[in-house]
Amino acid sequence: xKTSRFLAVLLTIGFVLGCTKKGDxxxxxxxxAGSSIVIGEVGSFTGDTATFGISTHQGIELATNELNKAGxxxxxxxxxxxxxxxxxxxxxxxxxxxxxxxxxxAAILGEVASRRSKAMAxxxxxxxxxxxxxxxxxxxxxxxxxxxxxxxxxxxxxxxVMARFAFENLKAKKVAILRDVGQDYSVxxxxxxxxTYKKVGGEIVSDQSYTEKDVDFKxxxxxxxxxxxxxxxxPGYYTQVGLIARQARELGIKAxxxxxxxxxxxxxxxxxxxxxxxxxxxxxxxxxxxxxxxQNFIKxxxxxxxxxxxxxxxxxxxxxxxxFDAIKRAGSTDAKALRDALAATKEYPGVxxxxxxxxxxxxxxxAVVLKVENGGFSYVTSISP
Amino acid sequence: xxxxxxxxxxxxxxxxxxALIALGYTMVYGVLRLINFAHSEVYMMGAFxxxxxxxxxxxxxxxxxxxxxxxMIVAMAGCAVIGFVIERFAYRPLRGASGINALxxxxxxxxxxxxxxxxxxxxDPKFYPQIYQPAGEWSVGGLQVNPLQMIVxxxxxxxxxxxxxxxxxxxLGRAMRAVSFSRDTARLMGIPTDLVxxxxxxxxxxxxxxAGVLVGLIYPKIDPLMxxxxxxxxxxxxxxxxxxxxxxxxxxxxxxxxxxxxxxxxGRSTFRDALAFGLLILILLFRPQGLMGQNLREKV
Numbered sequence: 123x124k125t126s127r128f129l130a131v132l133l134t135i136g137f138v139l140g141c142t143k144k145g146d147x148x149x150x151x152x153x154x155a156g157s158s159i160v161i162g163e164v165g166s167f168t169g170d171t172a173t174f175g176i177s178t179h180q181g182i183e184l185a186t187n188e189l190n191k192a193g194x195x196x197x198x199x200x201x202x203x204x205x206x207x208x209x210x211x212x213x214x215x216x217x218x219x220x221x222x223x224x225x226x227x228a229a230i231l232g233e234v235a236s237r238r239s240k241a242m243a244x245x246x247x248x249x250x251x252x253x254x255x256x257x258x259x260x261x262x263x264x265x266x267x268x269x270x271x272x273x274x275x276x277x278x279x280x281x282x283v284m285a286r287f288a289f290e291n292l293k294a295k296k297v298a299i300l301r302d303v304g305q306d307y308s309v310x311x312x313x314x315x316x317x318t319y320k321k322v323g324g325e326i327v328s329d330q331s332y333t334e335k336d337v338d339f340k341x342x343x344x345x346x347x348x349x350x351x352x353x354x355x356x357p358g359y360y361t362q363v364g365l366i367a368r369q370a371r372e373l374g375i376k377a378x379x380x381x382x383x384x385x386x387x388x389x390x391x392x393x394x395x396x397x398x399x400x401x402x403x404x405x406x407x408x409x410x411x412x413x414x415x416x417q418n419f420i421k422x423x424x425x426x427x428x429x430x431x432x433x434x435x436x437x438x439x440x441x442x443x444x445x446f447d448a449i450k451r452a453g454s455t456d457a458k459a460l461r462d463a464l465a466a467t468k469e470y471p472g473v474x475x476x477x478x479x480x481x482x483x484x485x486x487x488x489a490v491v492l493k494v495e496n497g498g499f500s501y502v503t504s505i506s507p
Numbered sequence: 508x509x510x511x512x513x514x515x516x517x518x519x520x521x522x523x524x525x526a527l528i529a530l531g532y533t534m535v536y537g538v539l540r541l542i543n544f545a546h547s548e549v550y551m552m553g554a555f556x557x558x559x560x561x562x563x564x565x566x567x568x569x570x571x572x573x574x575x576x577x578x579m580i581v582a583m584a585g586c587a588v589i590g591f592v593i594e595r596f597a598y599r600p601l602r603g604a605s606g607i608n609a610l611x612x613x614x615x616x617x618x619x620x621x622x623x624x625x626x627x628x629x630x631d632p633k634f635y636p637q638i639y640q641p642a643g644e645w646s647v648g649g650l651q652v653n654p655l656q657m658i659v660x661x662x663x664x665x666x667x668x669x670x671x672x673x674x675x676x677x678x679l680g681r682a683m684r685a686v687s688f689s690r691d692t693a694r695l696m697g698i699p700t701d702l703v704x705x706x707x708x709x710x711x712x713x714x715x716x717x718a719g720v721l722v723g724l725i726y727p728k729i730d731p732l733m734x735x736x737x738x739x740x741x742x743x744x745x746x747x748x749x750x751x752x753x754x755x756x757x758x759x760x761x762x763x764x765x766x767x768x769x770x771x772x773x774g775r776s777t778f779r780d781a782l783a784f785g786l787l788i789l790i791l792l793f794r795p796q797g798l799m800g801q802n803l804r805e806k807v
Contacts, residue, residue, distance in 0.1 A: 168625075168629055168630035168631050169630045169631060170631070170632055170730070172629075172630070172631035173631075208625075208630050209630070303776075303777055330771075330776055331775075331776045331777055332776055333777070333779075333780075335732075335735075335736050336779075337726035337728060337733075338517075338521055338726065340517040340521075340768075341514065341517055341518075341767070341768045341769075341771035341772050341776070342771055342776055344510055344513045344514055344517060344772065345510070345771070345772050347510070347513075348509075348510040361632050361728055364728070365726060365727075365728055368727075372651060372653050373513070373651050374646065374649070374651050389632075389634070392634045393632075393634050393727060393728055
């Protein structure tokens with residue numbers, strides 16, 4: 123029995139260590155309170171959408187480092203406290219509570235996935251802490267309260283963009299949809315796509331669904347194949363999209379797949395391989411944009427992280443910059459003043475376009491359509507609201 | 508019509524994956540009367556052992572069938588060791604206790620492996636290296652068959668026959684059946700029961716390891732929680748077929764794969780999982796011994 127008791131102790135220690143490691147936080151700077159402005163960040167650094175959290179964080183970090191190097195804000199340096207939510211809403215909510223109660227943050231940056239932003243927003247709202255989401259595109263996120271903002275466009279717009287693109291640019295008259303019913307993001311895009319596509323005169327021949335943990339999509343795809351659509355709209359996240367693309371090609375489906383910014387990850391190519399080539403997606407920005415602002419940003423980002431920033435990194439950068447700009451204009455980190463300053467953001471020149479916060483606290487700006495080609499994204503066209 | 512047959516093929520290939528996992532479930536239950544919930548995590552570990560072996564030797568550089576066999580053997584051996592360790596340290600100390608204790612321990616081991624996996628491997632999904640890519644697609648007049656899935660189906664049937672042979676044609680199998688019938692009597696007859704039980708766990712876990720590698724190849728996205736759903740489905744398949752019955756497990760799994768496929772094809776895709784567990788409830792209500800099971804009096 124001795125060995126089993128020893129093992130039990132070992133397992134317990136392992137378990138406890140495992141738990142504490144998970145809640146770990148990293149702070150940058152580490153200055154005593156008072157000399158710095160503390161801003162919280164919640165992201166998915168692990169889990170099914172890990173590259174979203176990591177890219178966004180690198181964007182935020184770049185913005186913060188540049189700001190601090192240039193002297194900080196209101197004579198103080200800015201410190202980012204970040205928490206990993208592992209891609210789970212409950213962890214995102216816990217992290218938000220911690221940031222507000224324990225770290226007394228002035229504002230919160232996050233999340234990318236709409237479902238997780240919706241878990242965080244009510245907490246930020248009831249504590250009257252301004253929250254800026256870099257890339258949650260579901261309309262309901264900012265409807266939660268007047269302290270919740272975003273620097274990206276919303277799903278109805280993104281869905282409409284792809285519907286118009288499919289009908290006008292691809293000349294597709296028949297489209298099938300394959301949506302993730304468990305994600306607000308995916309459902310929102312699919313609904314918006316359906317509405318616009320029908321309005322312009324197209325036909326939705328099939329509307330299939332799947333859930334997050336599925337790995338087999340052949341039943342849905344076989345049903346779709348029988349109806350011969352000219353394109354398939356798959357507004358999911360990259361891990362599933364990669365598998366869906368593979369299985370679609372295995373079944374001999376040649377129609378291009380269409381998607382949204384949820385596809386934007388290097389992992390898309392890793393999992394999807396050749397199967398995702400020739401597909402189209404809508405996104406927030408394109409690294410092919412020749413403007414000096416964008417090219418400078420790409421150069422600095424590359425120096426810092428050795429890679430070309432994806433759309434989420436650019437959104438993270440813009441979210442942080444818009445927030446810093448608002449703090450500067452407010453002249454303090456007082457929640458009410460900061461909220462009003464954020465709401466008054468007008469024509470801010472971000473790397474993802476000119477950002478104006480509208481009366482619903484959403485950003486209005488154009489979307490770009492990209493094509494998957496040679497293991498990368500290439501710019502096709504821009505579509506304005 | 509083509510679509511109908513395509514659905515049948517899809518359903519059977521999905522079912523053969525459930526069958527590979529269900530075999531291990533049913534075997535351990537047959538001998539020990541223990542539902543080893545950690546089985547689906549051994550399957551996950553198999554996929555990760557395969558992943559790291561392939562990465563270490565860069566087997567995706569020149570894919571071949573030998574690579575697949577090699578990785579499968581490594582994963583099976585690794586999982587057999589894991590199965591042995593789980594049995595030795597988690598289940599054996601509870602041998603004398605009531606069934607419910609062992610069941611709860613099984614759930615505990617399962618959770619322990621899931622979350623240690625997240626700590627050790629990271630929670631983000633990993634892309635499984637393509638260590639074997641059969642040439643081209645097999646298609647018969649619009650009917651598409653993925654050769655890999657055919658291989659999985661063949662392997663599932665071969666392993667089923669092998670298990671049948673081990674259980675009914677070898678000395679070890681006779682000992683297993685004796686232990687299953689009455690552990691104490693078997694011990695009195697001089698059968699080393701602990702050894703037989705260890706062997707049962709090791710064989711069952713090796714099967715899960717093989718399943719992990721094959722599934723990683725077909726659905727090249729693996730993560731530490733990948734075992735949860737297929738594990739539950741395989742458990743349902745084992746119960747539907749009659750838990751403890753090897754042939755029943757395979758039949759139950761194929762049936763489950765087909766019904767899931769047809770629910771998605773002609774009904775609503777959201778009802779996929781509901782169907783699997785609805786089937787479990789129905790079987791438990793009307794034929795608790797399963798399709799192929801004998802009506803034994805429950806000892807628990």
